[in-house]
Amino acid sequence: QVQLVESGGGVVQPGRSLRLSCAASGFTFNNFALHWVRQAPGKGLEWLAFLPYDEIYKYYADSVKGRFTISRDTSKNTLYLQMNSLRAEDSAVYYCARAPADMYAFDVWGRGTMVTVSS
Amino acid sequence: DFQLTQSPSFLSASVGDRVTITCRASQDISSYLAWYQQKPGKAPQLLIYAASTLQSGVPSRFSGSGSGTEFTLTISSLQPEDFATYYCQQLNSYPFGGGTKVDIK
Numbered sequence: 325q326v327q328l329v330e331s332g333g334g335v336v337q338p339g340r341s342l343r344l345s346c347a348a349s350g351f352t353f354n355n356f357a358l359h360w361v362r363q364a365p366g367k368g369l370e371w372l373a374f375l376p377y378d379e380i381y382k383y384y385a386d387s388v389k390g391r392f393t394i395s396r397d398t399s400k401n402t403l404y405l406q407m408n409s410l411r412a413e414d415s416a417v418y419y420c421a422r423a424p425a426d427m428y429a430f431d432v433w434g435r436g437t438m439v440t441v442s443s
Numbered sequence: 444d445f446q447l448t449q450s451p452s453f454l455s456a457s458v459g460d461r462v463t464i465t466c467r468a469s470q471d472i473s474s475y476l477a478w479y480q481q482k483p484g485k486a487p488q489l490l491i492y493a494a495s496t497l498q499s500g501v502p503s504r505f506s507g508s509g510s511g512t513e514f515t516l517t518i519s520s521l522q523p524e525d526f527a528t529y530y531c532q533q534l535n536s537y538p539f540g541g542g543t544k545v546d547i548k
Contacts (some may be wrong), residue, residue, distance in 0.1 A: 359537065369479075369487065369530055383536075403496055413482040428534040429477035429492035441489055 326350035326432050328420050333437030336410055346403040346434055347421030353401040357423040359430060360405045361393060362416035362439075370416075373405065377425065387412075410441045444484035445469055446535050449540030455548040462518040464543045471511045475534040478507055478516045481542075482527045490529075491516065521545070 332344040347360070360372040373394040374383040393406040405419050412416055419440050421430035452472040456462050466476065474494040479487035489498045491507035494514055504519045518525055522544035526547055 368542045369481075369532075369539040371532075371539060428475050429489050429498075429532070430479075430487075431489050431492075431498065432498075433486040433488070433517065437543050 325371060326422075326431055328422065330418060330420055330434040332339055333418065333439045335409055335440045335442060335443050336397045338411060338441055341406070341408045342370040342410060344405040344407065344437060344439070344441060346405075348422075349400045349402065349433075351422070353396075354398050355425075357425065358394075358396065359421045359423060360392075360403075361419045361421055361430075361433075362414075363419070363436075365415070366415040367416075368425035372418075374423075375403070377416075407439070409437075412441050415441045444453050445533070445536060445538065447538050447540045449531055449543055451543060452541060453544045453546065456521050457522055457548045458523055460521045460548075461482050462521050462525075462540060462545060464498050464515070464516045464529055464531075464545075466514045466540050468512045468514075468533060469506075469512060472535060474535050476507075476509070477532045477534060478505075478526045479530045479532065480525075481530065491535075518545075 329347045336342050359374050372384045374384050375394045391409045396403045412422045415438040419436045420434045422432040448467045450465050476494045478491040481487040488536050490501050495507045506517045528544045530542050
C-alpha cells in the first residue's frame with residue numbers, strides 16, 4: 325500500500341528548531357519528487373518545498389527560504405523538513421506529498437503532523 | 444509575482460446541482476494545473492491533473508477544462524460526499540489557489 329506518514333510535530337517555542345519526518349512505503353522512493361505543504365488552522369494550502377528525485381536542486385517558498393531545509397534519506401525511505409528560527413506564523417499542519425514525474429500533480433499525501441509555535 | 448485566483452471562495456448548493464469552480468492564472472501556465480478536494484481534518488486528495496485528466500478512482504461526475512490562464516472544475520451532479528473545499532494548484536512553481544468551500548444549501 326502506497327503510504328506517506330509524517331511525524332515530528334509538536335509544540336515549540338519561537339526561535340527554536342524542529343525536524344519533521346515523512347516515512348514512505350509501498351513505492352520506490354527514489355523515483356519520485358517530494359514536496360512539503362502546510363495548512364494553518366482555518367486557512368488554505370501553502371506549498372513550502374520541493375525535492376526532485378535526482379536532488380539536483382531544491383526549491384522553497386519565499387516564506388521559508390533560508391529557514392527550512394528539505395532533504396531525504398533514501399536508505400530509510402524518509403523525507404525530512406528541518407525547520408529553524410520558527411515563528412508563530414509557522415503554526416500549521418504539515419503534509420508531505422509525492423509527485424510523479426509524468427503527472428504534474430501531488431498524487432499521494434500523508435495525513436499531516438501539527439506544529440504549534442508558541443511560548 | 445504569479446497569482447492563482449479561485450472563485451468563488453464559497454458556494455452553497457444542493458444535492459444534484461451542477462457546480463462550477465474557476466481558477467485564473469496571472470500568466471500562461473499551459474495545462475499545468477491540478478484540482479484537489481479536501482474534507483475537514485483530512486489531507487487533500489487529487490481529483491484532476493494536467494487540467495483535464497481524471498485521477499484514477501475519481502468519479503466521472505468530476506471534470507476539468509481549460510488551458511493557458513483560465514480553468515474550471517465542474518461537478519455535474521453534486522453528491523452528499525462532495526461537500527468539501529476544493530483547491531487548484533499550478534504545477535510550475537506549485538502555488539495553490541485560495542480554495543472554494545462547497546456547502547449545503
